[in-house]
Amino acid sequence: MPKLKTNRGAAKRFKKTGSGKIKRRRSNSSHILTKKSTKRKRRLRSSTLIDKADLKKVRKLIPY
Numbered sequence: 806m807p808k809l810k811t812n813r814g815a816a817k818r819f820k821k822t823g824s825g826k827i828k829r830r831r832s833n834s835s836h837i838l839t840k841k842s843t844k845r846k847r848r849l850r851s852s853t854l855i856d857k858a859d860l861k862k863v864r865k866l867i868p869y
Contacts, residue, residue, distance in 0.1 A: 827855045
């Protein structure tokens with residue numbers, strides 16, 4: 806069986822945790838920040854885990 810290629814775009818966006826879960830950055834945090842509340846912007850700084858529904862698709866993109 807040939808080796809699988811990693812999707813380089815996905816590799817830059819997602820990281821695997823030690824337990825095998827996949828971490829991602831939150832969206833809406835790069836521009837138009839003036840109208841967003843401080844509380845919302847602070848929450849956007851932290852990373853989060855990807856949803857269970859997307860897990861299978863993302864695992865296929867970053868197999869290693």
